[in-house]
Amino acid sequence: MRRRAHATVDESWCGRLELLVLQPTPFCNLDCDYCYLPDRDDTRRMSLATLEAVATRVFQAGLAANEVSVIWHAGEPLTVPREWYAEAFALLARHCPPGVRLRHHVQTNGVLLDARWCDFITTHDVHVGVSVDGPAWLHDRHRRTRRGQGTHALVVRGIEALRQAGIPFHVICVLTRESLARPDEIFDFFAALGPSCLCFNVEEVEAANGRSSLAGPDRALIEGEFRAFMTRVVERLSPSAPPFRVREVDHVVQVLRDPAYGTRRGNSQNEPGRIVSVAWDGTYGTFSPELLGITDGRLGRLGLGNVLVDPLPPLLGSESYRRQRDEVRRGNERCRATCKYFDLCLGGAPANKLGELGRFDGTETMFCRLTQQAVADVVLAALDDMGDARRAPQAPHAASRE
Amino acid sequence: MKRWRRLVLVLVTLAGFPPFVPAAPADAKPIDRVAQIRSRLLEADRSAPAPDGLASGRLGDVPRHLAQYWRNWPNYWANWPNWPNWPNWGNWRNW
Numbered sequence: 001m002r003r004r005a006h007a008t009v010d011e012s013w014c015g016r017l018e019l020l021v022l023q024p025t026p027f028c029n030l031d032c033d034y035c036y037l038p039d040r041d042d043t044r045r046m047s048l049a050t051l052e053a054v055a056t057r058v059f060q061a062g063l064a065a066n067e068v069s070v071i072w073h074a075g076e077p078l079t080v081p082r083e084w085y086a087e088a089f090a091l092l093a094r095h096c097p098p099g100v101r102l103r104h105h106v107q108t109n110g111v112l113l114d115a116r117w118c119d120f121i122t123t124h125d126v127h128v129g130v131s132v133d134g135p136a137w138l139h140d141r142h143r144r145t146r147r148g149q150g151t152h153a154l155v156v157r158g159i160e161a162l163r164q165a166g167i168p169f170h171v172i173c174v175l176t177r178e179s180l181a182r183p184d185e186i187f188d189f190f191a192a193l194g195p196s197c198l199c200f201n202v203e204e205v206e207a208a209n210g211r212s213s214l215a216g217p218d219r220a221l222i223e224g225e226f227r228a229f230m231t232r233v234v235e236r237l238s239p240s241a242p243p244f245r246v247r248e249v250d251h252v253v254q255v256l257r258d259p260a261y262g263t264r265r266g267n268s269q270n271e272p273g274r275i276v277s278v279a280w281d282g283t284y285g286t287f288s289p290e291l292l293g294i295t296d297g298r299l300g301r302l303g304l305g306n307v308l309v310d311p312l313p314p315l316l317g318s319e320s321y322r323r324q325r326d327e328v329r330r331g332n333e334r335c336r337a338t339c340k341y342f343d344l345c346l347g348g349a350p351a352n353k354l355g356e357l358g359r360f361d362g363t364e365t366m367f368c369r370l371t372q373q374a375v376a377d378v379v380l381a382a383l384d385d386m387g388d389a390r391r392a393p394q395a396p397h398a399a400s401r402e
Numbered sequence: 403m404k405r406w407r408r409l410v411l412v413l414v415t416l417a418g419f420p421p422f423v424p425a426a427p428a429d430a431k432p433i434d435r436v437a438q439i440r441s442r443l444l445e446a447d448r449s450a451p452a453p454d455g456l457a458s459g460r461l462g463d464v465p466r467h468l469a470q471y472w473r474n475w476p477n478y479w480a481n482w483p484n485w486p487n488w489p490n491w492g493n494w495r496n497w
Contacts, residue, residue, distance in 0.1 A: 256440045380432030
């Protein structure tokens with residue numbers, strides 16, 4: 001019986017895959033100082049044979065949920081030719097079963113965006129995210145070329161190409177310590193830029209990035225600055241006509257609106273099989289995509305196998321998979337037992353736990369204090385104030401319980 | 403047989419009885435008032451026009467709501483009195 005369990009793949013992965021992160025190349029044409037990706041100067045590219053193996057394994061095993069987002073990332077995706085993507089998209093479409101909808105996304109630094117890429121993006125209905133950190137003085141401090149030159153002007157030119165082609169885009173803005181003092185300047189910059197959604201990432205300690213300007217001995221001060229920043233952003237979001245959506249605010253409101261609020265036990269990053277990340281050479285993993293290509297001193301290589309030779313999903317008896325899965329699960333259970341924000345964040349991100357605490361079974365990190373707890377406090381306080389302002393007379397239940 | 407029916411009725415009634423949610427102190431942090439804040443958010447959603455018509459409160463929607471409730475009743479009671487996509491049962495004028 002035990003032997004059979006060891007030779008069986010983990011079938012709990014079936015029908016759960018929501019996010020397939022594919023690394024067309026590890027290469028990036030920039031050298032941002034906070035980047036978590038290793039091997040950014042490696043120009044090798046995923047072969048179509050490897051991609052075919054991914055498609056075969058994922059779709060034949062029935063891993064896909066009804067809708068799967070394919071994100072081309074973990075390197076600069078636009079350094080790979082459009083012809084390669086045309087073949088790759090066709091290959092995935094060939095293997096995709098009728099009941100599954102694929103949506104392609106690229107997360108780019110925007111430097112190579114031009115009219116030809118915009119044509120391609122429009123033709124193939126690709127969703128675009130661009131990484132911009134705000135005004136030039138802020139962006140160019142961190143997002144530079146290998147020669148140390150700023151990239152802001154190139155990125156704004158790329159975004160202008162998107163706008164001229166009428167392509168909606170979201171932006172990811174990495175917040176560093178110096179960003180926190182300038183919420184209005186950053187908000188105004190993005191309001192003029194015109195993204196559909198603004199996503200704030202914090203400078204994280206994870207994978208190849210071992211330090212952050214937001215981690216340090218003056219923790220309370222930094223958290224206060226971060227809360228003040230987010231409070232100001234939420235104040236600027238006029239409920240009637242916001243210039244863009246803010247992912248962090250949307251997330252809290254969506255979680256509160258979820259009918260299953262309070263009953264969920266994990267999120268897509270800490271439940272195995274909901275995210276699958278595949279490196280250019282076919283190495284695959286699950287949990288946080290940032291774990292792709294990482295070797296940990298204690299857990300060893302975090303890849304669970306290679307799609308060219310190993311089963312996907314992994315074998316239940318796989319030592320590497322079992323150790324990761326059990327440790328992530330323990331961390332989740334500890335979060336649930338100890339943190340009152342659990343119902344909002346559902347256990348956090350394994351990559352940040354490993355990066356900051358050295359273990360998956362830890363609990364609170366700088367990442368979750370800022371992006372989950374502080375954001376939740378700010379958004380809940382704003383909702384509370386809105387409720388006070390428009391306490392509805394037709395809401396007898398809510399009023400009577402206060 | 404009737405006895406069984408009565409027992410089932412009692413159990414269903416007890417299982418579905420709305421849980422008591424103690425009010426948080428006024429000076430609590432927002433996260434300590436999350437249940438109340440969520441209540442008000444859902445109440446506001448419910449009073450807004452629903453694009454799919456589910457929360458319309460029309461009598462003709464009742465079978466659909468009952469089917470939805472039947473599939474998902476523990477979550478509905480866990481979130482009482484904020485039942486998303488549920489008509490405003492308290493407002494009888496909608497019926």
